[in-house]
Each structure stands twice: as structure tokens, then as C-alpha cells.
Amino acid sequence: MRFSPVPHLIALLLCPVLTQAQEIQVPLDREGKIQTIDVDLERKLGLFTTYKNFREARLFQASDTSYILEITYEDANRTMKTRLPLTTAAVESLRSDVSLRITEQAPEVTLNHEGRAWMIIESTALSLGFYGWAVPVILDIDDGKTFVALYMLTSGAGFFIPLALTNSIDVTDANAILYAYGGTRGILHGVMLNELLYGKETTARGGISMATLASIGESIGGFVVAKGMSGGKASTISVCGDFGLGLSLGASGLLDFYNSGQERSLAATILLGSAAGLGAGNLLANDQPYTRGDAFILEATGLLGAFIPIAALDLTGVKDGKTYTAVSMAGGVAGLALAHASLLRGRDFTTGQGLIVQLGTLGGALTGIGMAYLLSSNGADETLFLTSSTVGAFGGFALTYNLFSKEAQTAEKGSSWDLHLLPVGLLSPLLDDSRFSMVSRVPLVSLECRF
Numbered sequence: 001m002r003f004s005p006v007p008h009l010i011a012l013l014l015c016p017v018l019t020q021a022q023e024i025q026v027p028l029d030r031e032g033k034i035q036t037i038d039v040d041l042e043r044k045l046g047l048f049t050t051y052k053n054f055r056e057a058r059l060f061q062a063s064d065t066s067y068i069l070e071i072t073y074e075d076a077n078r079t080m081k082t083r084l085p086l087t088t089a090a091v092e093s094l095r096s097d098v099s100l101r102i103t104e105q106a107p108e109v110t111l112n113h114e115g116r117a118w119m120i121i122e123s124t125a126l127s128l129g130f131y132g133w134a135v136p137v138i139l140d141i142d143d144g145k146t147f148v149a150l151y152m153l154t155s156g157a158g159f160f161i162p163l164a165l166t167n168s169i170d171v172t173d174a175n176a177i178l179y180a181y182g183g184t185r186g187i188l189h190g191v192m193l194n195e196l197l198y199g200k201e202t203t204a205r206g207g208i209s210m211a212t213l214a215s216i217g218e219s220i221g222g223f224v225v226a227k228g229m230s231g232g233k234a235s236t237i238s239v240c241g242d243f244g245l246g247l248s249l250g251a252s253g254l255l256d257f258y259n260s261g262q263e264r265s266l267a268a269t270i271l272l273g274s275a276a277g278l279g280a281g282n283l284l285a286n287d288q289p290y291t292r293g294d295a296f297i298l299e300a301t302g303l304l305g306a307f308i309p310i311a312a313l314d315l316t317g318v319k320d321g322k323t324y325t326a327v328s329m330a331g332g333v334a335g336l337a338l339a340h341a342s343l344l345r346g347r348d349f350t351t352g353q354g355l356i357v358q359l360g361t362l363g364g365a366l367t368g369i370g371m372a373y374l375l376s377s378n379g380a381d382e383t384l385f386l387t388s389s390t391v392g393a394f395g396g397f398a399l400t401y402n403l404f405s406k407e408a409q410t411a412e413k414g415s416s417w418d419l420h421l422l423p424v425g426l427l428s429p430l431l432d433d434s435r436f437s438m439v440s441r442v443p444l445v446s447l448e449c450r451f
Contacts, residue, residue, distance in 0.1 A: 039055060054073045056072050059091070068085060071084070107168055115171045116166050123162045127156075132151040132152075132154045136154075172229075173234070174229035181234075181238040189274060191207045194210035196264050197210075199263055232294055233290055236281045236294070240277045247273055247333070252265075284298075288344070293348070293351050296354030297357050302336040305338070308331055310327065311390035312327075313327055314387070347408040349404060359400075
């Protein structure tokens, strides 16, 4: 059989042409949010009324100046497809018409409501747990029937008000996260602000009033500030805000602000610490992109960092409470720094992966407590429980983190530090026997730098 190169040469010559002829689907509106007009949307817009059994419409770009409008419909129980060539000017006209009709007849179509359900749930929970009884207290209601009625009305308002206000605006995950953060942490901030302003003259009713105002104000502020943020950045800010609050509580203990007469110093420290934590979270999220899973791991690492020094110090027999507070604060900051600089650098963990790492840390701690209970003769050996739970938490974190760390790696830019946690290394000091020589040489931590 003779081989003829002609067909192959023709195919090679036609390849560039065929490649250029590929069509790319493009948006049908000016905002770039509508990729397909389906039956439901067409009922609202009325763009393709000439097609009685309309099914869908899509727009494809064939070249820089030519487009194809593809319309699918049914005729005599057969699926039909019409392809209409459009110029750039015609496409601009179509997009303007689509955008105008959406604005006038179906504005909800282009809204981002991914976080709306969670925001309404969070608002309802806040109303049931705090606003519902705070409002009658602020109004000084003594009658039981009126109190209960106001509680019910306020709790119901916590559902219906955000439902109505968010009907025609975007509500992203970031909006919902910072709305909930401001609403819950604002309660404590309000109490502290009341203490700062009035000191010994403060009253319980005044504290509840300020807490309510601060909660509502911070929830609205958080919602507004979250505009344009990713859910990961909002979660990171929330996590660091809580650590700032925790560090400020620890600092207040070191400075003896809990003593009578220093309420204003305590309040100022807590408010400043919370603000500093929120600012630090914003800086971390601006330094590198965070996913929600990353934020969960950041939180787990910070808590683990705060817990490990306490267990280590307990083994030395130290009894001074301030020393425990100081080392725990330092460990928490070190844990956050380690997570940001190494564990999360060049990685994007999914929300599910981050939650599993957190649950793995908790599960490891519970496993350690269970083992300690079995090994303890009287069930009251606090050092054994603390040590065992710490080792278990560290092991659970290391196991679950290493389970997903490779999968979460992103494209590297420049040098990259990579930390590997190996729980079996905790056994090294105990395994000097030659039978376990391989295990006894396993390091607890290995650090790698790639350029």
C-alpha cells in the first residue's frame, strides 16, 4: 500500500483554521452574570416570544468581531436549534436589552445570595438568644405577659427584618461571616464600652443597653465592611479578632486588671486587643490569600500553640498562674505565626479539609483523655490528663494536616517553606532498643525550603 502525504499535509494546514473556529460561550448581559437564559428567566424577560416552545438561549463568540446566538426550542415534539450570527454592535444591543429587562423585571437573577440563608439563621439565633430578652429589660418591663410578648415579637423580627432587607442586595459568605461576628462579639464589646464610659456608675440595664446597641451596630458594620471580601478573608479576620480578645484577657490578668477599681483599664485593654486582632487578621489575609479552610487551620494551630506550653510547664511543677498565662499567650502567637508563615504558605485548603483538621485536633485530644483515664489509677492525675490530651491533640492535628497538605498545594512562587509534623517522633526518646532503630530515628518535625 502506497502512503500518500497529501491528506496529512492538508489536515496540518487546516489545524490552525479549525482551532480559530472554536466558539467560546460568553455572557448575555453587560454585567457578565447571565450565561444562559432558560425557560423561567424567559418568562420574566420576554426576549424570544417568537419561539413558542422556547427552551434556552446561549451566546458564543466565534472571533473578535463575530458572535453566534444559539436558541433551542421545540417544534412538533422535536428539539430544534437556531444559530443566528451577530455582529459586535448587535451583541452590545442585545446585552443592553437583557440588562435593562433584568433590572426592571427580574433584579433578583443577578444577585449573589450564597450567604443569605446563614445570615438569616444567625440573626434569628441572636434574637432568640439575646435581643429577645434584652429589649424587655432595656424597656424595664415588669409585667410577665408583656415581657413574653416582646420576647416573641423581637425574636420574630430577627428573622423577618434581615429577610426583607436582603431581598434585593448581595449577601455573600463574607457578609454573613462578619455580620455574625459583629453581632456576637459586639455584645461583649458593648459591655466593655459601657464600663469604660461609666466605670463604677454603670448599671446592669445600662450594660445590656450598650451591648444591644454595639451588637446591632457591629453586625451592620461587619456586613458593610465585608463587601468585596472573600469568605476566607472574612474568616481570617474573625479568627484573629478572637485571638486578640483572648490575648487581651490574658494581658489583663498579668496586669491585675481584674481587681476591684480597675474596671476601666480592663475594658480599655479588651477593646484595644479586639481591635488589634481584627487589624492583624486583615494584614495576614492581605499578605497571602486565605480560604475558609485556611482560616480553620489557622485557628486550630493557634489554639494548639496556646495549649502545648501549658502542658509542658505543668510537667515542671510550676504553680504560678501568671506564668501559665504568659507562656500560653506566647504559644498562641507562635502558633498563628507558624501557620501563616509555613503551614498555610502556598496552600489552599477547602472548607471541609479545614474542618476535618479542627475535628482531628479535637478528636486527638479526646482520645488522649480517654487513654489517660484508662491509665490513671484514681482518675485524678491532672498532669497525666493534660499531657495525654496535648499529645493526642498534636497527633490528631499532624495526622489530618498531613493528610491534605499535598492536595492543598498551589503553584509555587519563589522559595517555599514546608513543615512536616510526624507524631511518631514523640516516641523516639522511649525507643532506644535496636529493634526499634528505624522509629527511634524519626524526627518530630522536619522543615524543608525549596527555591
